[in-house]
Amino acid sequence: MMSKRQQLLHFWQHPWADQWLFVQAYFGLGLAWVVIHTLPFRWIAARLGECMGHSPDTISPEQARVARRVSWAVRRASGLTPWPSVCLPQAITAKALLRRHRITSTLYLGAAFNESKALMAHVWLRCGPLYVTGGPGHQRYGVVASFAEKE
DSSP: OOOHHHHHHHHHTSOHHHHHHHHHHHHHHHHHHHHHHHSOHHHHHHHHOEETOOOOSOOOHHHHHHHHHHHHHHHHHHTTOSSOOOHHHHHHHHHHHHHHTTOOOEEEEEEEEOTTSOEEEEEEEEETTEEEESOTTGGGSEEEEEEEOOO
16 A cells, blocks of 8 residues: 555656546545535436436447546545545546546446345446446445436
């Protein structure tokens, strides 16, 4: 595991475009956190895309490159925020960043019961065949809703 100093040095070695994407992700996570905690979910859902919609399963190599960069930026920024940047703000932020590049994605809301029968929820974002956020372990959850841009 890298120290904060090593992380900072590693960050400055990235291209300027990646640094700027990281900054957008960091502030996007903050905005998403505020929106989630202040607005009703029906308002948020209406802006995520068509309910029960799905984006295409294939994307161009350039779109895949952008999706991987967005994934990196959101993942890195989420570990450095002073607020909890869990799966929902990560997915909302990544979806907004992809939308800026005119790349479609599908945000999934999932639910499952754990061993003690408590309900658990998870959110992940798929862009083509890539899981941009929340991908590991998503198979354990049943899809409750999905949101994708209208085509």
